[in-house]
Amino acid sequence: MDPMDGGMRYTPRSSDKDWDQAVTFLPASDNKKLEKKRGPGRVGFIVGLVILAAVLALIVGVLVWHFHFRKDFNIQKIYTGSLRITNQPFVDAYETSDSPEFQGLAKQVMSQLKSMYSESPLLSKYYVGSRVQAFSEGSVIAYYESDFTVPVGQDKAVDQAVSELSNMYSAPKAARGVVKNQGPLIFDYVVSSALDTRLFSNARTSTRYAQHTRDTADEIIKSPGFPDSPYPPNSVVQWQLRGDPGFALKLSFDTFNLEQNCAKDFVRVYDSLVPMDKFLMAEKCGYYSPSDPLSFISSRNVMLVTLVTSDEENFPGFRARISQIKLDGLPCGGPLTGSSGSFQSPNFPNYYPPNTTCHWDITVPVGKFIKLKFPKFMVSTESCSDYVEIAGKSRLCGQKPANHMVTGNSNTMTVVxxxxxxxxxxxxxxxxxxxxxxxxxxxxxQCDNKRCVKPTMRCDGWNDCGDSSDEKNCQCDSGMIQCKNGFCKPMFFLCDGIDDCGDGTDEINCGCKAGEFKCSNDQCVSEKLKCDGNRDCNDGSDEEGCSRDLSCTVTTFTCNNKKCITKMNPQCDGQDDCGDGSDETNCNCGKKAFKSSRVVGGEDAVVGEFPWQVSLHVKNMGHVCGASIISKRWLVSAAHCVQDDKIKYSQPGTWEAYLGLHTQKDKQAATKRLLKQIIPHPSYNSYTYDYDIALMELDADVTYSDTIRPICLPSATDVFGSGDSVTITGWGATREGGAGATVLQKARVRIVNGTTCEKLMNGQITSRMMCAGILTGGVDACQGDSGGPLAFLSDDRMYLAGVVSWGDGCARKNKPGIYTYVPKFRGWIKEKTGV
Structure with a gap:
């Protein structure tokens, strides 16, 4: 064993009114006088009152139906659209909606829209009116909204009628014999679509701005209140953006921080001046890192940005720059020659513009063929309407794995x-x-699908080709499972209850020894541990079906109402298992602000991708260990990081904690805290690394931000199964014996079956440890990652499954990394920190 050393790892509710009708009869003061009077008599009087009451009831019923129920039979439909006027030149006054020129042309457009809708018997019945929102160049493009009141059940027919009418007016002149006299304005095309109902809800206030970007100066737009206050609730805000003729607009978000749920708050970007889905470029919500910014380019000199917010969970919002670029200012196609080279879609790695076509003609030396490789490929999947066409044959769209490859059979190739x-x-x-x-x-x-992969990926147990051809007819080495069907599988799949081979080979002869109980996850524990009140099986199956009443223990979840929950993973799963909601509280954790351990074989993390990661520095020396934020005051790390050596690592004064750090050379961008106290687990064993966990209290609370957030703590009943994917992060050595990383590294590994790990690590694994790695080697944690997180993703949250502890070297074959199993310490953590 070569353990890590000290140099260390909201829908408005509708309520119906109740209408109460009552007739009160007052007693007469002199009944005899009434009896002597001539008239209809008492019976006639009562009959009259009954008739009157019935008439009143009928009137009330009609009124209630008219004002309350009748509205349910009609719905409001708004269609946004644009049309091009070919017999009018554009003048600058058309940019100002209150100018006489704008008003005059708008009146003509609305008149002709009314005439156009009158050509459809269906639309003429329901048409209410139109509004012109804007004009732009080309010759003149008019952007409008048209209102219809449509009976329920007729909305699809109206959608179809609007579409057909638009198509008829957009058809070539020779096909327009059915179109009546258009009027003084000649339309070249008409495009329209139903407006998203979220953009005209009566519950939301509406605001519109207009800006024109000129020359080389950038224009700035930002959400209301930014950066001093969150954006307002229940709002629709629109920015109509323009550039000069001959230019396209580029929209770049410096800051983008909205609610994660796009059903509530979102930004939509349109290649238009009205919100038409046909010209919707993207709908975005959540958080985007400045290091992976959102940037869009229009196909012409107009763009519309729309912000829609709900009544809750308001966030900081956004700030964006608008600049203009020449329409031919983006590289798009051309000849490519030589033995090798590269090219990319316009504006890559940011979003490419709509309505764009690029041609590349590739020529390599005679006698050679062409091989194309796509390190990155993300092209919209809408019916493959956006695509890359290769040699006039194959079309690619959607998202492809890294380095997807296509080969040709000549020395020339055209890519479109x-x-x-x-x-x-x-x-x-x-x-x-x-x-x-x-x-x-x-x-x-070479895979059967013509993809090329590294030779080391052949028969490594993973489908690297995509068609499994790299895993067929394999002769496996002794460290892997030899399936009868010729596949090889990593050893940690052995006896995990899942037929990974496909022929059952990996699940043969998987029983437990005499005197052992077989857990549901195939783990073996002593029969004496069954129903002893402790969760010895990682999945808790040794405590299921026990006749005695289980009291709440450290191995179960205790609700605030004292109810004991034995369900696995009850916290923050969206279900109120306790009945008092206490299992769904304190769930503001484990969320990455940004959208998309010894770490060997990893890659650079994105700024803020792991906001709970902490770098622990020894004063005047630099990074030594990692840690995880679990609250504004507390960190979790490894006990072996704080064992005294020549340096008093156990003393709080020795350390500095850097929170929100991404690059070790940029510490001034992080938040520094000193330590108030260090609490290593009292049972820590420096020889076996058992109980390798420590708590650190900061000298002052930290403020949560995009780059500083806590990771979720698992409950004592949480289970992380073998084969599950987990993430390790840290600034440790990128190879065994190598130097530490400058930029925070991340890597994906898998939890290794406990029985397998026990064999591979020669019996040194205790129930407080877990194993994770890639048994073929190449990916692991290493020195300097100690104390850092092993994170498990569940229901869009990251949980601290483990703490980087020790290993036999770094990234060695069949030598997984060993991590402190955090669920075992949940009670101790709560006892010491209150978290």
Whole structure:
């Protein structure tokens, strides 16, 4: 064993009114006088009153139906659209909606829209009116809204009628014999679509701004209140953005921080001046890091940005810059020659513009063929309306795995990228390379689908080709499971209750020894531990079906009402298991602000991707260990990080904690805290690394931000199963014996079956440890990652499943990393910190 050393790892409710009708009869003061009077008599009087009451009831009923129920039979439909006027030149006054020129042309457009709708018997019945919202160049494009009141059940028919009418007016002149005299304005095309109902809700206030970007100066737009206060609730805010003729607009968000749920708060960007879904470029919510910014380019000199907010959970909002670029200012196609080279979609890695087509003609030396590789490929999947076409044959769209490859059979190739009018994406980056026809994958393994993968990926137990051809007909080494069907599987799949081979090979002979109880997850524990009140099986199955009443223990979840929950993973799962909601409180954790341990074989994390990660520095020395934020005051780390050596690591004064840190060379951008106290677990064993966990109290609370947030703590009943994917992060050595990383690293590994890990680590694993890694080697935590988090993703939250503890070297084959199993210490953590 070579353990890590000290240099260490909201829908408005509708309520119906009740209408009470009552007739009160007052007693007469002299009954005899009434009896002597001539008239209809008492019976006639009562009959008259009954008739009167019935008439009144009928009137009230009609009124109630008219004002209350009748509204349910009609719905409001708004259609937004644009049309091009070909017999009018654009004048600058059309940009100002209160100018006489704007008003005059708008009146003509509305008159002709009314005439257009009158050509449809269906639309003419329900049409209410139109409003012109804006004009832009080309010759003149008018943007409008049209209102209809439509009976329920007729909305689909009206949608179809609007679409057909638009198509008829957009047809070539030779096909327009059915169109009556248009009027003084000649329309070249008409495009319209139903407006998203979220954009005209009566519950939301509406605001509109207009800005024109000129020359090279940037214009700024920002959400109301930014940055001093959150954006207002129940609002629809629109920014109509313009540029000069011959230019496109570029919208770049410096800050973007909205609620994560797009059903509540969202921003929509349109390649238009009214919100038409046909020209919707994107709908976004949540948080986007400044290091991975949102940036959009229009297809012409107009753009619309719309912010819609709900009545709750308001966030800081956004700030964005608008600049203009020449329409031909983005690289798009052209000839490519040579033995190798690269090209990419316009504006990559940001969103490509709509209505764009690029052609690349690639030529390599005669006698060679062309191989295309796509390190990144993200092209909208809307019916493959955006695509990359290769050699006039295959079309690619959607998202492809890294380094997706396509080969040709000549020394020339044409690649075409096309985007339609809506739903843009990040695009692609591509490289081309000449290859010998007889050797399409030099020094690589060629998959049946023509993809090339590294030879080391052959028979490693993972489907790297995508068609499993790299895993067929394998002769496995002794460290892997040899399936009867010729596949190899990692050893940690052995006896995990899942048929990973596909023929059951990995689940043969998986019984427990005499005197042992087999847990539901195939773990074996002593029969004496069954029903002893402690959760010895990781899945708690040794305590299921016991006849005695279980009292709440450290191994179960105790509700505030003292109810004991034995369900696995009850916290923050969206279900009130306790009945008092206490299992769903304190759930503001484990969320990344940004959208998308010894770490060997990892990659750079994005700024704020792991906001709970802490870098622990020894004063005047630099980074030594990692830790995780669990509250504004407390951190969790490893006990072996705070054991005295030549340096008094156990003393709070030795340490500095950097929160929100991304790059070790940029400590001034982080929040520094000193430590008030350090609490290593009292049972920590420095020889076996058992109970390797410690708590650290900061000298002052921290303020949560986009880059500083807590990770969720698991409950004592949480289970992390073998084969589950987990994430390790840290600034530790990127190779065994190497130097620490400058930028925070991340890597994905899998939890290894406990029985397998016990064998691989020669019996040194206790019930307070868990194993994770890639048994083929190459990915692991390493020195300097100690104390950092092993994070498990569940229901869109990250949980602290483990703490980086020790390992036999770093990233060695069949040597997983060993982590302190945090659920075992949940009671101790709460006792010491209150968290």
């Amino acid at each position: 990228f096309h985007s339609d009018s809506s739903y843009v994406d990040r695009g692609f980056k591509a490289t081309f390379e000449a290859y010998e026809p007889t050797d399409p994958c030099p020094e690589m393994f």
